[in-house]
Amino acid sequence: MILSQIGWTAIIRTISQIVTAGVAITAVSLLFYALAFNLSDRVARSFALILACVVIIYTAETLAVVSTSGVIIEYWLRLKWLGLVFLPATYLHFSDALLTLTGRPSKGKRRFAVRFIYLFSFLLLILIPTRVLIGDLIVGSGPSPFLKRTIFTNLFALYYTMVMMMAAYNLGRSVKRSITTTSRRRLIYLFTGATAPAMASYLFLFHGTEAFNQYPALFWGLAILGAVIVASFLIIMAYSVAFFGVTWTDRVVKSRLFKWLLRGPFVASITLGLTTIVRRIGQFFGDPYVAYVPLIMVGTILILEYLLTILVPFFEKWLFYGSDKEDLSLIRSLEDHLLTRKDLDQFLEVVTATICDRMQVPGAFMAVFNGDEVDYVIKAGNAKVFELIQWTEVVKITKQYENDTENSFFRWGKFILLPLIYKNPQNGGKLMGLCGFLWDADADMDDEQLDAVHLLVERSSLALRDRKTQQQVLNSLAELQPQVNFIQQLRAVSRYDSMKIFSEQEDLPVEDFSVWVKDALVHFWGGPKLTESPLMEMKLVKNALKDYDGNYSNALRGILRTAIDKLKPEGDRKFTGEWILYNILELKFIEGKKVREIANRLAMSEADLYRKQRIAIEAVAKVIIELELASQEDGTNGVEI
Secondary structure, eight states: OHHHHHOHHHHHHHHHHHHHHHHHHHHHHHHHHHHHHOTTSHHHHHHHHHHHHHHHHHHHHHHHHHOOOHHHHHHHHHHHHHHHHHHHHHHHHHHHHHHHHTTOOOOSHHHHHHHHHHHHHHHHHHHGGGTSSEEEEEOSSSSSOEEEEOHHHHHHHHHHHHHHHHHHHHHHHHHHHOOSHHHHHHHHHHHHHHHHHHHHHHHGGGTTOHHHHHOHHHHHHHHHHHHHHHHHHHHHHHHHHTTTTOOSOHHHHHHHHHHHHIIIIIHHHHHHHHHHHHHHHHHHTTOOOTTHHHHHHHHHHHHHHHHHHHHHHHHHIIIIIGGGHHHHHHHHHHHHHOOOHHHHHHHHHHHHHHHHHHHTOSEEEEEEEETTEEEEEEEEEOGGGGTTOOHHHHHHHHHTTTTOOSOOOEEETTEEEEEEEEEETTTEEEEEEEEEEEOOTTOOOOHHHHHHHHHHHHHHHHHHHHHHHHHHHHHHHHHHHHHHHHHHHHHHHTSSOGGGGGOOGGGSOOHHHHHHHHHHHHTTTSOHHHHTOGGGGSHHHHHHGGGGTTOHHHHHHHHHHHHHHHTOOSSSOOOSGGGHHHHHHIIIIISOOOHHHHHHHHTOOHHHHHHHHHHHHHHHHHHHHHHHHHHHHHSSOSSOO
């Protein structure tokens, strides 16, 4: 009844506006995704330009349809043409980048064509406000306001078609050059998906035609169909492009994009649609339902976010884990239940406080051992009772009980000491720490207290054992990380060009590693980015510890120094071109001189200095990677210090 009162044309028009806005939201979200995760890749950058054009087209169309002022409507419609005139250039750019990726780089012709089309697009941009390319605003003679067509509009439509056909030809060549089933499938997705935004945007060129004026329902129906197709195929394109420029596993790429789409365009589009429907119904019946709109908006967001939180992990496991469910579930469980140093400290604090309360003593402690030394101590109660303890002596005494798993505790001065021993049936006991608390020699300990202490000590030993085991696992993963990264990088770069499987380590992306190297160099003489650097986990650093009395910071500092020296040209130091990288590293990070002073000394601008500094840091990173791989292959330091 309500639907018939409102009218089917009005309903279709509202649906069209909602779907059009949904396309704009989807394009914006995917554009942000490209900017956030894989902008370093040329294919991804060119795809981002396509998305930017789609965002302009559909956002401007959405705002023009809902505007009431003629001036504002005309402004948005002309802005829409900004996206239309640049869309062919971005498609040609995208196709050229993709063809280059598959091992067919431009020999000059394709690159010239791309640049020419971009230049021509800028010329067309100048014509938009002059009413040469498109005429005056027409309101009321069609289902939607439009700009009057001119002879140049028809010529642009022909130009649009020709350029898109050139881009399609390049995309087809890329598909034929794909080397694996997976890459071919994704390129087919990409080829198919690329047609939708191009064709749907092409329809905007025919606004104001007689057919659309006579049949407004046809206009809005095609608008809905086109918008749905564009949104769907944009997602397909984004899915295919998401694999470019990243070294993540396919599973990670799919999962990340899936969550991004659900929590971004899906939630935003549903929210926008429901609020628009409520507002339009209210306007029809003379009550805009202003109070209901924010309630609907907030309620929709909260409900959808709740449902996604509950359902996404299930769908993620079902869609992306495949035959690796068990392995990935184990890794995920380890991540969720990992016992960190902070977690361990919190647990031991609870244990010591519980001992004080249960035994009614003024002080208790937990000492964690690292070999023959006390790594750290957790204390509870009066701190003064621990001031006279000689921890070295405590370790020596406790060591006598390392293999005596039957002896539960012993007295030392005013303290009762209980060794924290992990009982292993194969290897006997492993001493990991010590629990101690003050106890009056004349006081008796009842069975309940004794059982409680033994239980707490047993669980503390278990916690220390688990933490030790996790550290061994993490150290193994750290040692394995460079090799895994290398293989993942090879897999990523050779996905569409088989010759890249022969790439050397230095030819592969080292962006993250370069950041770590830069941070360590900035804090070369001391600082958290040196002492807490991920580079500390390298086998290279651990092997060099014996040369630096077990000092991690000095070992890493020595490796950085060695890597810089390997960039040093032969002969006496000069301030010429071949010495530029070494001089920047030496002056900036080793000698600690200021940027302006270095720039003056090397006779270059500060901007040029920063560019050269980035190159120098990347060179140091590549040297360290080579040394790390060498150390893993031959079991040596990989470096002479």
